[in-house]
Amino acid sequence: MKQKTGLGQYIYIVWDYFYSNIVTLVKVASHTFTKADTVEYPEQMPYLAPRFRGRIVLTRDPTGEERCVACNLCASACPTDCISLQKTEDESGRWSAEYFRINFSRCVFCGMCEEACPTYAIQLTQDFELAEYERQNMVYEKQHLLIDGPGKHPDYNFYELSGKAVSGRAKGAGTQEAEPVNLKSLLP
Amino acid sequence: MNATIDNLVTIYIDGSAYQVKAGGHLLETCLGLAKDLPYFCWHPALGSVGSCRQCAVQLYQDAEDQRGRMVMACMTPVAEGMRVSLSATMASQFRKQCIEVTMANHPHDCPVCEEGGECHLQDMTLQSGHTQRRHKGHKKTYHNQDLGPCVGHEMNRCISCYRCVRFYQDYAGGDDLVVLGSRENVYFGRHQDGCLTSHFSGNLAEVCPTGVFYDKVVSDSYTRKWDLQSAPSICSHCSLGCNVSVGERQGQVKRVTNRYHSQVNGYFICDKGRYGFAHSNSDQGLYQAQVQPLGDTKKVTCDTLHGLDYVAQIMNELGAENVFGLGSPRASVEENFALQSVVGKANFYAGHNAIQDAIQTQVLHQLTQPDIYTPSLKQIEQADAIVIIGEDLLHTAPRMALSVRQASRNLGFAKAAAIGIPKWQDEPVRIHTQNQLSPIISVTSAATDLDDISSQCVHLAPNDMCDFARALASAVEGQFDGSGLSAKLHEQVQQSLALLAGAKRPLVISGASSQSPELIDLAAQLALALGRQSGSEAWLSYALEAANSMGLGLLNKDPKHVGDLALRVQQQSTPSALIVLQTDLFALSTQAAALCENLRHLVVLDQLPSATSDQADVVIACASSFETEGTYVNNEGRAQRYFSVHDKQSRPDAWRSLTNLAAMVIQAGPCSDAVTQLASCTKFDDLCHLVSQQGGEFAHWCDVAPSADFRIAGMKIPRQTHRASGRTSLYANENVSESKQPEDADSALGFTMEGTPINKPSALIPQVWSPGWNSNEAINKFQQEINGPLKGGEAGLRLLDISPNLPLAAAALIPSITIGAGQILAHTQNHLFASDRASALSAALKQRSTVISARMHPDTAAAMGLVDGAEVCVALAQAQWLLPLTVDASMAVDLLLLPSQYQAPISAGHLPAAVNLSAVTQEVN
Numbered sequence A: 001m002k003q004k005t006g007l008g009q010y011i012y013i014v015w016d017y018f019y020s021n022i023v024t025l026v027k028v029a030s031h032t033f034t035k036a037d038t039v040e041y042p043e044q045m046p047y048l049a050p051r052f053r054g055r056i057v058l059t060r061d062p063t064g065e066e067r068c069v070a071c072n073l074c075a076s077a078c079p080t081d082c083i084s085l086q087k088t089e090d091e092s093g094r095w096s097a098e099y100f101r102i103n104f105s106r107c108v109f110c111g112m113c114e115e116a117c118p119t120y121a122i123q124l125t126q127d128f129e130l131a132e133y134e135r136q137n138m139v140y141e142k143q144h145l146l147i148d149g150p151g152k153h154p155d156y157n158f159y160e161l162s163g164k165a166v167s168g169r170a171k172g173a174g175t176q177e178a179e180p181v182n183l184k185s186l187l188p
Numbered sequence B: 001m002n003a004t005i006d007n008l009v010t011i012y013i014d015g016s017a018y019q020v021k022a023g024g025h026l027l028e029t030c031l032g033l034a035k036d037l038p039y040f041c042w043h044p045a046l047g048s049v050g051s052c053r054q055c056a057v058q059l060y061q062d063a064e065d066q067r068g069r070m071v072m073a074c075m076t077p078v079a080e081g082m083r084v085s086l087s088a089t090m091a092s093q094f095r096k097q098c099i100e101v102t103m104a105n106h107p108h109d110c111p112v113c114e115e116g117g118e119c120h121l122q123d124m125t126l127q128s129g130h131t132q133r134r135h136k137g138h139k140k141t142y143h144n145q146d147l148g149p150c151v152g153h154e155m156n157r158c159i160s161c162y163r164c165v166r167f168y169q170d171y172a173g174g175d176d177l178v179v180l181g182s183r184e185n186v187y188f189g190r191h192q193d194g195c196l197t198s199h200f201s202g203n204l205a206e207v208c209p210t211g212v213f214y215d216k217v218v219s220d221s222y223t224r225k226w227d228l229q230s231a232p233s234i235c236s237h238c239s240l241g242c243n244v245s246v247g248e249r250q251g252q253v254k255r256v257t258n259r260y261h262s263q264v265n266g267y268f269i270c271d272k273g274r275y276g277f278a279h280s281n282s283d284q285g286l287y288q289a290q291v292q293p294l295g296d297t298k299k300v301t302c303d304t305l306h307g308l309d310y311v312a313q314i315m316n317e318l319g320a321e322n323v324f325g326l327g328s329p330r331a332s333v334e335e336n337f338a339l340q341s342v343v344g345k346a347n348f349y350a351g352h353n354a355i356q357d358a359i360q361t362q363v364l365h366q367l368t369q370p371d372i373y374t375p376s377l378k379q380i381e382q383a384d385a386i387v388i389i390g391e392d393l394l395h396t397a398p399r400m401a402l403s404v405r406q407a408s409r410n411l412g413f414a415k416a417a418a419i420g421i422p423k424w425q426d427e428p429v430r431i432h433t434q435n436q437l438s439p440i441i442s443v444t445s446a447a448t449d450l451d452d453i454s455s456q457c458v459h460l461a462p463n464d465m466c467d468f469a470r471a472l473a474s475a476v477e478g479q480f481d482g483s484g485l486s487a488k489l490h491e492q493v494q495q496s497l498a499l500l501a502g503a504k505r506p507l508v509i510s511g512a513s514s515q516s517p518e519l520i521d522l523a524a525q526l527a528l529a530l531g532r533q534s535g536s537e538a539w540l541s542y543a544l545e546a547a548n549s550m551g552l553g554l555l556n557k558d559p560k561h562v563g564d565l566a567l568r569v570q571q572q573s574t575p576s577a578l579i580v581l582q583t584d585l586f587a588l589s590t591q592a593a594a595l596c597e598n599l600r601h602l603v604v605l606d607q608l609p610s611a612t613s614d615q616a617d618v619v620i621a622c623a624s625s626f627e628t629e630g631t632y633v634n635n636e637g638r639a640q641r642y643f644s645v646h647d648k649q650s651r652p653d654a655w656r657s658l659t660n661l662a663a664m665v666i667q668a669g670p671c672s673d674a675v676t677q678l679a680s681c682t683k684f685d686d687l688c689h690l691v692s693q694q695g696g697e698f699a700h701w702c703d704v705a706p707s708a709d710f711r712i713a714g715m716k717i718p719r720q721t722h723r724a725s726g727r728t729s730l731y732a733n734e735n736v737s738e739s740k741q742p743e744d745a746d747s748a749l750g751f752t753m754e755g756t757p758i759n760k761p762s763a764l765i766p767q768v769w770s771p772g773w774n775s776n777e778a779i780n781k782f783q784q785e786i787n788g789p790l791k792g793g794e795a796g797l798r799l800l801d802i803s804p805n806l807p808l809a810a811a812a813l814i815p816s817i818t819i820g821a822g823q824i825l826a827h828t829q830n831h832l833f834a835s836d837r838a839s840a841l842s843a844a845l846k847q848r849s850t851v852i853s854a855r856m857h858p859d860t861a862a863a864m865g866l867v868d869g870a871e872v873c874v875a876l877a878q879a880q881w882l883l884p885l886t887v888d889a890s891m892a893v894d895l896l897l898l899p900s901q902y903q904a905p906i907s908a909g910h911l912p913a914a915v916n917l918s919a920v921t922q923e924v925n
């Protein structure tokens, strides 16, 4: 393209400057007549999609036991590395978390932990009101995370399917499990 | 093109030609070529049995053959011109179906499985492409067994690959882990609940490709492999120097696993090495410096620099010539060297008693003889006849016992090779050889674990062992007339002679636990005689006292021990001080109390409290081998470096405390060059450089492992895995702003996940991992060839190979033991899980340590009026020990064996000695 020079170039620049500003002004002004997307929070709660991802909780299985088996998959899936926990085990062999910590000041609510969790223990809820004056208060421990119900998956019970014997469920008593093999039997 | 070069053959895999070694099988060949081919039942150390059917490949007749047939790679020897395909549809579909069937009964419990994240079954399932369980039937379940404190059991996970029993029985000689049941209901366990008796049982967790056998100690405070911060380390529990990988999380050592070294431990370590790490986390350890100013009655804690400052003041006050140092065979070469520099060579003594010192001198002299070669553990497996004299290997050098066990099969391998059966064909070799074993002659005081594979077991008292060794050596040379020997001993010598007659690669093993320098010498004479008879180099191996006995010996070639020190301190007219490095004087020598009496100051650097640290007026807490870096020289003279696993040290490095001390000493006034040089060391590499300046065996000290400047693509080698989790959460409860990871100026390893996981030098491999290979089986991606050296070469440096023959210093005066009336000669019976401080702090090992009792031959007991089970009192000088007596017909006569046990009233360091023995009931009356 041929370069404008001298006065021509000067007029072009001024025109370009005014034109873009006028267009912007018109667009902004036109919003005066459209419906607002914002709501009067906190008086009015916004609509949240069913799969909105907010504050993370740890749920319990239908029998009321802690679901989390401390497998560490959520922690390893977490892109910000903000979950840490330690496994412990009761006398019956049931695994659970000795401590379970989420640093919400790092969490990006991506939901990877929920996706990784094999027991549906960790779930993201619709609560997004996590603001704190002190950043330190955004570190949640197990007692802050654990809720009393099963959350989104009311029926799932990992230990029913795991094959492991734990308190209240002997070997072979789970779903799709055969009686323990009798080694002394010679029957075909 | 197809010509066979040496023993190389050309094979075609999926259309590409490869030159590979003849004689192997397709599976190891493919893995050696860095190809992925799933397998379960094959193990590089156990060979092939072809039972899992997972390694199927397609084999073609010739270039025209499009259809081919399926074979199991692990059972198919490579042959010239062979054409195979790993990717052929038939074979890959077969592998997928095969694992689908395997998984049909597999429980749904990876989240609560200790193997999860490093599970060979998970890896192979993914590799085979199976993802969904289509079978809708019930899953089989099994009851579990309680297998003791170390190994856990979850039988549901079993895929019946038989690796566990093949390792446990066939490889390690255990007899209490068996396969039970019939048909498809086989069960891998014991006949009844109970602790696994093998001292190698911990390897099951690594050998079993699933989580049936898992590490219970790890499970107690479980961390997934991907979360462990790991470091390459060297086991500190015996003189063999097995390579281990240590894993930590949040400041606690979580586990110790095998780290492959082709010449040393291979794929296996013993249970002491695996479970004996608790001392490092123990709340009974020393973590703070303590000082007790003169005149005070109690020690007060202080920071380390303050404590060191106090020591520096002592040194300046008393004068350098009045400060002595006592090194330790348990401390690294660098730590001993630093202490030696601080006090000066003339004032440096070894943490040995007279006997241990004489033994160490003998060992060095013999092993540096030009005609003698000391083999590595891998080479021991090649010996075709072995004489073990005076060493209960399972308890003093356990991994060597495992190597001896493999060597016993050489006769069978040779026999099988004669009819063309390769070594890896496990079952055919066993069937063909039946129970024929290479000659192993075991000469010990009592029955040992190796008796079952020994062609001849001779149980003798220590003195008779010397006679036996002397007679056998002259018999091999053809100069034996039997004079001066009892008829029985004569006959035994003749029998040994016959057994050794055809040996081409004989080996003699002896060691420090005989507590007889003479026997060390005689073992060498025997090795030389056997070497001459077989026309080869004399092979000789010694099991030594502790992890760095050899290193201390090389540093302290003009040997001086505790007894010499006690004498010197006693003769001093001026007050003196002693700096003790990781040694309990009281366990070492009966002169300890007198020595401490004569000292003005006693300074102890240690990680665990002891009777000595209780007596000391200054205690400097120092790091365990997991928290610091250093070098041990193992029994074959191989210098191997270990590195710290902790990013936050709970106590300072001993070597750094000593360099700091040197810096404080020079501030006070002029001092020796050695102190000045030591004071200038700020990094570990500086210290290594200083060690290398001593020349001789130490000349190449900086090459033992890459220095701290080593980088790959500009990056350090990561101690963490690339998927380590929790960085922003682990310590968020303390402070939500996470701090920067500490930097490591002392090694090329970093405390982060940054860096490349490949091309690591062999000495710097914290743990093995390769894409798709999360378990320890990933080692095949690190080896030059299966069972061969690592790609980065063999780690460590063999020092004795370059050493000139070390002269035998004037033999220390070891008073001969006179047995008075009512007395008996007492010797040590070693117990792997009870003998030292470090293992005494491991709860799991403590449970496994055997019942403590004194042992005696029934005839000897009868002569002394004692019966089996009687409570006896053993008295030596002031010490008295009440313990039960066990009579043992396998033992030598006129001998009392006392268990070597941490904090026992009569410690192993005080034996052999003549002790008074009486039944307790008589005492009471």
Ligand code: SF4
Pocket: A067, A068, A069, A070, A071, A072, A073, A074, A075, A085, A113, A116, A117, A118, A119, A120, A121, A122, B111
């Ligand atoms: S993934 Fe689920 S079960 Fe596993 S540790 Fe996280 S919350 Fe617990």
Ligand code: SF4
Pocket: B106, B107, B108, B109, B110, B111, B113, B114, B115, B116, B117, B119, B120, B121, B122, B157, B209, B210, B211, B212
């Ligand atoms: S053995 Fe492997 S596949 Fe089986 S449950 Fe354990 S981790 Fe999962």
Ligand code: SF4
Pocket: B157, B158, B159, B160, B161, B162, B163, B164, B165, B188, B207, B208, B209, B210, B212, B213
């Ligand atoms: S217990 Fe483990 S090693 Fe033994 S057969 Fe089963 S899966 Fe294989």
Ligand code: SF4
Pocket: B235, B236, B237, B238, B239, B240, B241, B242, B265, B269, B270, B271, B272, B273, B274, B397, B398, B399, B400
């Ligand atoms: S054999 Fe010795 S060096 Fe090896 S693991 Fe056992 S105690 Fe450690």
Ligand code: FES
Pocket: B027, B038, B039, B040, B041, B042, B049, B050, B051, B052, B053, B054, B055, B056, B072, B073, B074, B075
């Ligand atoms: S590895 Fe080849 S059949 Fe099992």
